[in-house]
Amino acid sequence: MVKLHIHRERSVESLLKEHTGIILKVCAMYVPHGRSHSKKWREEVRDLFQEIALNLCESWPQFRGQCSESTWVYRVATNVAISNLRRFATRRIVLVDEATLDRLEDESNDDTVERLYRRIDRLDDNERQLMTYAIGKVPLKEVAEIMGLTEDAIKHRMQRTKEKLRNMKDDYEE
Numbered sequence: 001m002v003k004l005h006i007h008r009e010r011s012v013e014s015l016l017k018e019h020t021g022i023i024l025k026v027c028a029m030y031v032p033h034g035r036s037h038s039k040k041w042r043e044e045v046r047d048l049f050q051e052i053a054l055n056l057c058e059s060w061p062q063f064r065g066q067c068s069e070s071t072w073v074y075r076v077a078t079n080v081a082i083s084n085l086r087r088f089a090t091r092r093i094v095l096v097d098e099a100t101l102d103r104l105e106d107e108s109n110d111d112t113v114e115r116l117y118r119r120i121d122r123l124d125d126n127e128r129q130l131m132t133y134a135i136g137k138v139p140l141k142e143v144a145e146i147m148g149l150t151e152d153a154i155k156h157r158m159q160r161t162k163e164k165l166r167n168m169k170d171d172y173e174e
Contacts, residue, residue, distance in 0.1 A: 012057045019073040022136060023052050026074070029132040030081035032121045052077045071142045078132060078146075082125050119168045127161045134158055 016023075031044045056076050063072055120131050133143045144151045 012060050015060065015069065015073075016053055016056065019070060022070060022073050023049055023056075023077055025136045026052065026077040026081050026132055028117060029120060029128055029135070048081060052080045055080045067145055068142065071138070071146055074133065074136065074138060074142075075146045078129050082129065115170055116165070118170065119165050122168065123161065123164070126157075127164070130154070130158050130161050131165070134162070 027045045027048045031041060031048055056073065059076060063069075067075075120128055123131065129147070130143070133146070138146075140151045140154050144154045147154065149157075
């Protein structure tokens with residue numbers, strides 16, 4: 001009962017502000033990095049960020065506190081990213097400022113990080129979702145809850161996906 005009371009007092013704006021990092025990680029995983037640092041890439045990140053934020057705003061009243069807020073944000077964000085990789089030309093209510101986009105761009109400026117994201121771009125949706133959680137350091141228990149699997153199943157899938165990434169050749173090597 002306490003969680004619901006706290007939930008009703010919390011604003012959507014504070015929720016979004018606190019969990020911007022999670023949303024950015026999901027955007028980084030689901031916007032292809034072949035175009036990173038271009039105007040088009042920034043627009044796609046902005047569009048996905050806004051679509052996720054819109055979904056969080058719309059579904060916030062239904063959040064019941066049965067999992068942590070961060071777990072719920074990851075769940076909503078990845079579901080939006082997976083099911084909605086098209087252009088988002090409608091309904092923009094949350095603006096992503098340039099500083100936020102710069103932060104994401106700075107994080108992926110490192111060549112090693114860029115190579116990792118390019119490899120992740122080539123994974124299937126479930127593997128990409130697992131890597132989103134791994135990079136976000138989401139505990140196995142929460143990932144299992146989000147994906148509806150056991151912790152052992154998540155652990156084994158993450159190991160296989162990480163091994164697949166290690167063995168993958170870079171785009172320019174193929």
